[in-house]
Amino acid sequence: MNVxxxxxxxxxxxxxxxxxxxxxxxxxxDLAEDCAQDAFxxxxxxxxxxxxxxxxxxxxxxAARNRALDRLRRDAVGTAKLRQLAPLAPDPEPHEITDxxxxxxxxxxxxxxxxxxxxxxxxxTLCGLSTAEIARALxxxxxxxxxxxxxxxxxxxxAGIPYRVPPAELLPPRLAAVLAxxxxxxxxxxxxxxxxxxxAIHLARVLARLLPDEPxxxxxxxxxxxxxxxxxxxxxDGVLVPLEEQDRDxxxxxxxxxxERILDHTLAAKRAxxxxxxxxxxxxxATAADAASTDWPQIVALYTQxxxxxxxxxxxxxxxxxxxxxxxxxxxxALVDALAASGRxxxxxxxPATRADLLRRDGRPAAAREAYEQAIALAPTEAERxxxxxxKENL
Numbered sequence: 001m002n003v004x005x006x007x008x009x010x011x012x013x014x015x016x017x018x019x020x021x022x023x024x025x026x027x028x029x030d031l032a033e034d035c036a037q038d039a040f041x042x043x044x045x046x047x048x049x050x051x052x053x054x055x056x057x058x059x060x061x062x063a064a065r066n067r068a069l070d071r072l073r074r075d076a077v078g079t080a081k082l083r084q085l086a087p088l089a090p091d092p093e094p095h096e097i098t099d100x101x102x103x104x105x106x107x108x109x110x111x112x113x114x115x116x117x118x119x120x121x122x123x124x125t126l127c128g129l130s131t132a133e134i135a136r137a138l139x140x141x142x143x144x145x146x147x148x149x150x151x152x153x154x155x156x157x158x159a160g161i162p163y164r165v166p167p168a169e170l171l172p173p174r175l176a177a178v179l180a181x182x183x184x185x186x187x188x189x190x191x192x193x194x195x196x197x198x199x200a201i202h203l204a205r206v207l208a209r210l211l212p213d214e215p216x217x218x219x220x221x222x223x224x225x226x227x228x229x230x231x232x233x234x235x236x237d238g239v240l241v242p243l244e245e246q247d248r249d250x251x252x253x254x255x256x257x258x259x260e261r262i263l264d265h266t267l268a269a270k271r272a273x274x275x276x277x278x279x280x281x282x283x284x285x286a287t288a289a290d291a292a293s294t295d296w297p298q299i300v301a302l303y304t305q306x307x308x309x310x311x312x313x314x315x316x317x318x319x320x321x322x323x324x325x326x327x328x329x330x331x332x333x334a335l336v337d338a339l340a341a342s343g344r345x346x347x348x349x350x351x352p353a354t355r356a357d358l359l360r361r362d363g364r365p366a367a368a369r370e371a372y373e374q375a376i377a378l379a380p381t382e383a384e385r386x387x388x389x390x391x392k393e394n395l
Contacts, residue, residue, distance in 0.1 A: 015128035219276030225259035226282035244291035296326035349378035
């Protein structure tokens with residue numbers, strides 16, 4: 001691996017570790033981010049000359065800690081924070097870093113913060129996503145997201161929100177936000193931020209162990225595993241490959257089997273939540289021998305259940321696709337057109353993309369072409385634009 005690749009990998013894999021560790025030691029979020037940035041800048045300057053260290057994470061954490069010490073001394077903030085920094089070993093053990101990450105997630109997901117701020121703050125501090133990237137993930141503007149992040153940090157400082165995993169009796173109310181954070185991290189990995197899917201799966205495993213009596217963390221873990229099993233087949237030369245055209249022989253059978261085991265254990269709790277239902281939908285796809293064998297009636301029933309648990313126009317759009325595959329294209333198109341007329345998904349590229357695909361299947365190329373053009377104009381990523389353009393050209 002060359003130095004450039006090593007630096008990219010270090011940012012992807014170590015940013016959250018460094019920031020979480022420094023926040024835990026200093027309780028100063030801005031200081032932690034600034035010093036983490038300084039550490040990566042130092043790596044850019046020194047690694048090409050001195051070589052990539054054997055343990056990049058430890059190197060970066062030590063550099064960030066030293067920068068924090070310098071800042072605290074220079075700013076004359078007193079000895080208390082300096083004493084907090086002193087016990088940090090130059091080579092932190094992985095389990096210690098994991099604990100810091102979980103503390104960071106639960107702190108970011110404190111109920112005193114608005115839900116959107118909890119998700120955004122964790123994506124920024126744990127994963128190092130830019131403000132623009134978080135804004136795209138949460139379907140808002142960059143200035144709005146920047147203000148949201150600043151307000152969230154101020155709220156943590158002003159309210160004295162503790163940096164900790166809450167006691168057992170306070171965990172359930174915080175769980176929904178934590179799960180949402182992990183799922184957004186996973187989806188960010190699917191959208192091109194390599195390494196984040198593995199990070200999300202790892203944290204989901206830890207969370208499932210932390211809350212053994214809660215079925216939803218295991219439901220989310222199963223959902224992630226089913227998705228990760230298909231990773232190698234989701235794109236071909238930078239162009240998305242739809243589920244029905246993916247090479248199922250290349251799906252990771254071990255991940256699918258693990259997802260099935262976890263899902264079966266989770267559903268035995270007889271307290272189905274939205275992540276468990278989504279995992280059951282993913283299992284229908286993952287375990288079908290081929291696209292034609294997919295149990296679409298079961299998927300329609302599961303989406304109906306999901307829409308009761310978490311009413312959402314996006315869930316309704318997915319259910320419309322399942323209805324089209326189960327009951328016929330006209331039935332699905334009618335549901336999609338009703339959604340379009342409602343205006344609840346205005347600006348959402350998958351609405352015209354779904355309509356275009358159903359029109360294509362219905363043998364209406366002119367109308368499909370128009371819908372594809374609408375979807376291309378709204379698509380947020382180049383990979384999606386290439387896929388939609390290829391679909392339109394193949395009509």
